[in-house]
Amino acid sequence: MSQQASSRIWAVIGIGIAVIAVLGLLLAFLGRGLGPLAPMITPAVPTPPDDPVVASVNAHAIHYSFWTELVLLDQVLSGLAGQPAPSPGETLQRLINEELVLEAFSPEQAPTEEQIEAWIAALEQTWGVDDAAVVTALERVGLTRAMFEREIGRLLTVQAGLEALQSQGYDATAWLEEQRASAEIQVFPDVAMPVASGFQSPIAMAGISPIPTPSTETPPPTPAIAVSKVAPDFTLEQSGGGMLTLSEQLAQGPVVLVFFQSGGG
Amino acid sequence: MVSLVVASIEVVRGWCQRAGVSYPMLADTEHRVSEAYGVYNLLGDGLAAPAVFVIDTDGRIVWVHVGQHSGDRVDASTILARLP
Numbered sequence: 022m023s024q025q026a027s028s029r030i031w032a033v034i035g036i037g038i039a040v041i042a043v044l045g046l047l048l049a050f051l052g053r054g055l056g057p058l059a060p061m062i063t064p065a066v067p068t069p070p071d072d073p074v075v076a077s078v079n080a081h082a083i084h085y086s087f088w089t090e091l092v093l094l095d096q097v098l099s100g101l102a103g104q105p106a107p108s109p110g111e112t113l114q115r116l117i118n119e120e121l122v123l124e125a126f127s128p129e130q131a132p133t134e135e136q137i138e139a140w141i142a143a144l145e146q147t148w149g150v151d152d153a154a155v156v157t158a159l160e161r162v163g164l165t166r167a168m169f170e171r172e173i174g175r176l177l178t179v180q181a182g183l184e185a186l187q188s189q190g191y192d193a194t195a196w197l198e199e200q201r202a203s204a205e206i207q208v209f210p211d212v213a214m215p216v217a218s219g220f221q222s223p224i225a226m227a228g229i230s231p232i233p234t235p236s237t238e239t240p241p242p243t244p245a246i247a248v249s250k251v252a253p254d255f256t257l258e259q260s261g262g263g264m265l266t267l268s269e270q271l272a273q274g275p276v277v278l279v280f281f282q283s284g285g286g
Numbered sequence: 287m288v289s290l291v292v293a294s295i296e297v298v299r300g301w302c303q304r305a306g307v308s309y310p311m312l313a314d315t316e317h318r319v320s321e322a323y324g325v326y327n328l329l330g331d332g333l334a335a336p337a338v339f340v341i342d343t344d345g346r347i348v349w350v351h352v353g354q355h356s357g358d359r360v361d362a363s364t365i366l367a368r369l370p
Contacts, residue, residue: 110330198297208329245324245337245352252341253322257312258295260302265310268345270288275348275370276341279289280325280334281311282353283301 076113076208078120088113093162094172101148101158113208119179121200126182132174140173202283252278292317292326292333325352342370 074082092109099106107115145152156166186193246252256266270276287309291298295313302311312319320326320334328335336353338360349368351360 114331202301208331245350246347248347248350250347252345252347255319257314257319260298260311265312271343271345275343277287277365278339278341279287280320280337281289281291282333282336
């Protein structure tokens with residue numbers, strides 16, 4: 022995984038915590054017209070009846086319903102914080118990273134109800150909204166305050182795990198890269214892609230002009246090069262030292278080029 | 287055989303040392319080669335999809351397999367049968 026990709030993933034895992042710890046940006050979202058008469062927004066992609074597994078981390082399955090709930094929550098909280106919302110794919114990667122942390126570090130004690138409420142109160146103060154406004158924003162996309170509380174509790178547990186990691190002298194980014202390389206991680210694109218490509222921001226669906234933010238969506242990938250096409254030449258640094266150029270390898274014979282998703286193969 | 291991974295060279299070397307990899311593993315740090323071959327982020331993970339390209343000495347691609355998920359790979363005998 023490139024440093025940029027790991028930094029991006031680390032930023033996303035931080036978003037979950039940063040969103041709940043953001044300072045400064047006052048809310049414009051709720052002030053722009055959401056209120057008790059605002060129409061209910063429904064997610065673009067309903068949950069299939071069998072609630073399929075969208076990804077797995079070692080033995081832990083991440084189900085469709087859990088993922089889409091978190092995507093909606095990320096959208097709502099990012100809107101309240103005035104920050105660009107992560108894409109559904111980024112939310113899924115965050116869940117995978119959080120699962121790796123939770124598997125490795127179990128805190129001695131789960132967050133208390135008081136701790137969770139204190140965090141929620143701090144967030145609402147930062148956003149300049151009252152609890153009723155947050156509940157309204159959640160309920161407009163089919164979420165509940167109870168679900169919000171559960172997620173805050175889960176994020177606080179992940180945060181405790183990260184603190185334990187760092188207190189033991191680990192570099193969190195390097196640790197996470199190693200965990201991702203050695204873990205059995207599967208993403209099931211047949212399940213995930215319809216959501217990732219078809220999901221719309223609740224803000225956009227409400228027809229409300231949001232705070233202008235840059236798009237966080239990754240451009241759609243181009244199809245793989247077809248048979249009979251010329252293979253693009255390239256030069257890259259290799260594991261054994263020095264650089265390797267494809268055309269130089271081809272001068273010695275045919276080449277089998279293998280792209281690995283991770284170093285685990 | 288030449289392998290590529292979207293990762294830094296430091297991470298690639300770490301993997302190779304741990305796994306005892308004997309073939310060259312290249313660090314496609316900026317994912318430019320993965321993009322050029324059309325396999326970058328196909329699974330929505332910011333990485334290269336598992337894929338195999340067999341290239342003849344004229345520089346032409348004679349066979350392609352792109353995995354649809356993490357475990358979707360081809361075995362060595364299938365690749366050998368496709369060598370020009």
